[in-house]
Amino acid sequence: DAGVIQSPRHEVTEMGQEVTLRCKPISGHNSLFWYRQTMMRGLELLIYFNNNVPIDDSGMPEDRFSAKMPNASFSTLKIQPSEPRDSAVYFCASSPRGQISYEQYFGPGTRLTVT
Amino acid sequence: GQSLEQPSEVTAVEGAIVQINCTYQTSGFYGLSWYQQHDGGAPTFLSYNALDGLEETGRFSSFLSRSDSYGYLLLQELQMKDSASYFCASPYNQGGKLIFGQGTELSVKP
Numbered sequence: 001d002a003g004v005i006q007s008p009r010h011e012v013t014e015m016g017q018e019v020t021l022r023c024k025p026i027s028g029h030n031s032l033f034w035y036r037q038t039m040m041r042g043l044e045l046l047i048y049f050n051n052n053v054p055i056d057d058s059g060m061p062e063d064r065f066s067a068k069m070p071n072a073s074f075s076t077l078k079i080q081p082s083e084p085r086d087s088a089v090y091f092c093a094s095s096p097r098g099q100i101s102y103e104q105y106f107g108p109g110t111r112l113t114v115t
Numbered sequence: 116g117q118s119l120e121q122p123s124e125v126t127a128v129e130g131a132i133v134q135i136n137c138t139y140q141t142s143g144f145y146g147l148s149w150y151q152q153h154d155g156g157a158p159t160f161l162s163y164n165a166l167d168g169l170e171e172t173g174r175f176s177s178f179l180s181r182s183d184s185y186g187y188l189l190l191q192e193l194q195m196k197d198s199a200s201y202f203c204a205s206p207y208n209q210g211g212k213l214i215f216g217q218g219t220e221l222s223v224k225p
């Protein structure tokens with residue numbers, strides 16, 4: 001299996017621009033997670049989906065962030081408008097266990113820099 | 116709420132044994148996981164303890180004591196490639212939300 005696929009791997013954009021991050025989970029996994037990692041705040045869960053349905057978005061920083069999962073093989077995380085404080089590594093992860101997802105498989109991440 | 120505490124840094128020499136501790140405070144408890152992350156890489160799953168006791172996977176072992184709200188990751192026969200950050204994590208509820216500790220940076224010296 002190819003593992004979790006994320007694109008782009010690196011993104012540099014200017015403040016105010018829209019950013020879209022993409023994720024393809026491992027086939028057959030029914031849970032998908034978006035995380036953000038920074039030195040200051042560590043690894044934070046932003047939102048997660050079970051069977052394409054958003055379950056908990058309490059970690060989404062503000063209305064500038066939105067996430068969708070239109071089908072079992074694709075998810076997006078959008079930031080509009082982007083700000084310098086959004087600079088971080090964004091990870092997507094998927095899990096084969098729909099209930100207690102203690103084992104998650106992470107993608108390589110997208111390193112976002114907002115100038 | 117839910118929080119997990121672990122030391123920020125640990126240093127050990129090649130060939131030695133090192134233990135990385137994790138204490139947690141949770142409103143409900145659904146087990147303790149451990150992840151490894153190399154610099155610039157993605158976290159990778161190492162182990163999971165649902166019940167008290169020791170789980171062994173090769174050179175790595177993980178221990179849990181629910182009565183003490185405590186667990187640890189034990190790395191034996193340390194190798195240079197083990198230099199990485201190690202995170203303990205616990206499911207927040209049965210729905211899948213995973214809360215991570217701040218991570219312990221392990222440096223293995225020759």
